[in-house]
Amino acid sequence: MNIAILVFYFILLLILSVFGAHRYYLLYLYRKHKDNVRKPKAEFKELPGVTVQLPLYNEMYVAERLINAVCKFDYPKDKLEIQVLDDSTDETKELVARVVERFKEQGFDIKHIHREDREGYKAGALENGMKLAKYEYFAIFDADFIPPPDFLKKTIHYFTDPKVGMVQIRWGHINRNYSLLTEVQSILLDGHFVLEHTVRNRSGRFFNFNGTGGIWRKQAIIDGGGWQHDTLTEDLDLSYRVQMKGWEFVYVPDMISPAELPVSIKAFKTQQHRWAKGAIQTGKKLMPKILKSNLPLKIKIEAFFHLCANIAYLFMIPLSIAIFPTVIIRRNLNWDQMILIDIPFLLLATFSFSSFYFFAQKEVLKKWSSKIKYLPFVSAIGIGLSINNAVAVWQGLVNKKSEFVRTPKYGIKRADETITNKKYKAKMGYLPFIELLFGIYFTITVIVSIQRGIYLTIPFLLIFQFGYLYMALLSFSEDIKQFFARKKSLKLAK
Secondary structure, eight states, X not given: XXXXXXXXXXXXXXXXXXXXXXXXXXXXXXXXXXXXXXXXXXXXXXXXXXXXXXXXXXXXXXXXXXXXXXXXXXXXXXXXXXXXEEOOOSTHHHHHHHHHHHHHXXXXXXXXXXXXXOTXXXXXXXXXXXXXXXXXXXXXXXXXXXXXXXXXXXXXXXXXSTXXXXXXXXXXXXXXXXXXXXXXXXXXXXXXXXXXXXHHHHTTOOOOOOSSSEEEEHHHHHHTTOOXXXXXXXXXXXXXXXXXXXXXXXXXXEEEEOBOOOOSHHHHHHHXXXXXXXXXXXXXXXXXXXXXXXXXXXXHHHHHHHHHGGGHXXXXXXXXXXXXXXXXXXXXXXXXXXXIIIHHHHIIIIIHHHHHHHHHHHHHOTTGGGGGGGHHHHHHHHHHTHHHHHHHHHHHHTTOXXXXXXXXXXXXXSTTOOSTTOSOOOOOOSHHHHHHHHHHHHHHHHHHHHHTTOGGGHHHHHHHHHHHHHHHHXXXXXXXXXXXXXXXXXXXXX
């Protein structure tokens, strides 16, 4: 029995080590290709018309901020069409109507396009807007973004190359200093945008439009089969279909659009669930076609790791369960065994995660050393997410249908602001109870390890313990605060 547990444990570590080794390979590719900067082939003698699409759904706290920012674009008014694609069912609809009317009076070509049925969710709204658009280029921004005024002038000229189908810029973070949660999110996103996107684009592999902060050529969208809503990540799906048709994408990491990070743990989980499930759905849909295609092997391999990386979360759950019995079985582990067996696996399976994001901070921040203290929390919260994301991956694999659940935005920047009295609360569900059980399980494991003198494992175990407890207790804390806020509101109303 003991041998079976150990074999099972090391098989799981081996699988996770493959994904970890891939992160190290991306770091190698980054160093190799980081200077392959792509410049516009030429400049338009006359600027082309651009349609800016702003998909909204119940965004009362941030909708006006977004529209204000877009109307500050340093671009000729007669070449700019703004579509506010509003599927809202609350007071956002009336708010947007007033803001749109105000800018119309100032001479902007801005339209408030409201749908009642919300068919196809965001993909459906973009598809509907494309049918009504005047121009051949589409810039897209979500409600939580504040695009810079020079966005269009610094991206549009890449389309002088007729092979370019899409240009993506980097996300910035308005509220990265709000809390531990937003600090960790900013580090995770920096890893994606600073390293992954740069590597994939500059090394000739596929990368994706991120749903916002980019500009498309209409013909590329059409050639790729248009916006489709059979996955929760319509942006990732379209990106791969378009690149498989031969269109080229350009990533411009030096151009940054500030965006709001979720300040609620439940909103963060909702976002991560959608991204994880959508990526697996896209992988199931497109990987067979990619593997059968004549694309270079390097593109096929990277497509697998890009679209299927979230499968690793399915292995994190049994690994978490197997750690306790493995610790007990191997209580007499000596340093030689640790160095020869455990250290290589741990460096690949776990340390690769934190070192990857540490390197991203070095690339993006001048004062990167101040972020080192967050790296254990990045690993812990990554582990804490495993239950939430494993459920998402499983749902994607078994084709469980679900609606597009948007990430609530609140227009919050400062630490003294709170979401307690805000609308758009995400539901907690049953997962925090499971996360709490896992947190207790690792607390017991830590105690037993201390009692038996198995000190080498304790730092590793504490990361797991903190990750699961943080996810659970923060979820419960938000619900408790909201409960008392509602109780107070009712009392005041009386």
